[in-house]
Amino acid sequence: MRKLLFTGSLIAAAIVSQASFTAFAAPADDKLVIDEELEMITRAKSVEGHPLPEVISGWHFRTPETRAIESDSFQNPGMLGVEQGEEIWNTVEGTEGKSCASCHDDASVSMKGVGAAYPKWDADSGKPINIELRINKCRVENMGAEAYKFDKGGQKPLTAFIKHQSLGMPVALDLAAGDMQKWWEQGKETYYRRTGQLNLSCASCHEKNQGKYIRADHLSQGNVNGFPTYRLKQNKLISLHNRFRGCIRDTRAEFPAAFSDTLMGLEVYTTWRGTGLSVETPGVRQ
């Protein structure tokens, strides 16, 4: 059975790559059901003010093999990161002798829905805060531990673990809180700003040309609902700000620092664009 399925998907892959030579390749007509029980929302009518009529998860733009890996949590290598995150959740660190669990107990209860609603307004810093920065805030203020550096220490696995507690829940931001709207606007400007020697914006690839191939890559809408995602090419979890920086670098531009105001605005705006899609963390991508 397994073997037969595998051969089937190989043939399908061959058809897809041939089609890429000539025809417009639409997002795959398929359903993402995790472990045959949790159906994910991978297509949704977009929110008011969105330039596209429908938002589509990046999952639809991947090959049949990659899609299959995400639908099976035993096969999804990103789940190892989630398990690692669970260990960190329960590990005491810092001068206060506390772990995350000391304050938040069972993450499946206390963190359910959290990942679907971030970034949130943080009145203390007067800025939006994402999961990575929220973790750092807890480490410094409540645990007496050092903040994680970007992509270092437990940052990616712990972020993946927390977001995974919202698996399947639709993304919904509160833009009415604090100055969130202002950051949304600033993020939108970044999204449409053409950068680098190649003179391209996010919209050039993910809005205008979504669904088309750019060499071997099938361009998605650049939605962020699967982050941190597991990238098969790199064999590891990839954080959202790392992806942002990679895409900007590809336009041959200098890229902003992780968690800079520019990229925080972009996170607010791109998360909003994916409103209604299920949190897929850890998504699996090529």
Next chain:
Amino acid sequence: MSRFLMTLCGIAATAVVQFAVAAETAPGDVEIKNLSIDQPLTDTAGDAVSGKDVFSNRKLGNCLACHANSDMKDQLFHGEIGPGLDGVASRWNEGQLRTILVNAKAVFTEDTVMPGFYSLEVGEDVRENLIGKTILTAQQIEDLVAYLSTLK
């Protein structure tokens, strides 16, 4: 060698350098008239074989990222962002092809996603080591024009 001779050689060398520079139109000096650049950008005629390499090479034109081209069937993965380039030389003449390559915006409006390959009108925050530089050299543009002209 006498001092006199050395000076003479110096003058000759300077002349050669100046000649080489004068043989290439700088990006800011390219003249576009009626959507066409009629003057080649260099004195050396374009070479279609080199142009074919510039077309497919990911570090040079990487044109295949966006354009399918049946002449390169041996290469996997042709992009779909721009139109396929089969028969492109029957749709555009040499001067027009040169313009599309130098600065596609001059032909297809500001909104096009095709980069300007010999233009300094670029995006913001250009990577520091690329500031003031064009994606391709004048000679690579001429080679590409020669190559595209074979796609009839």
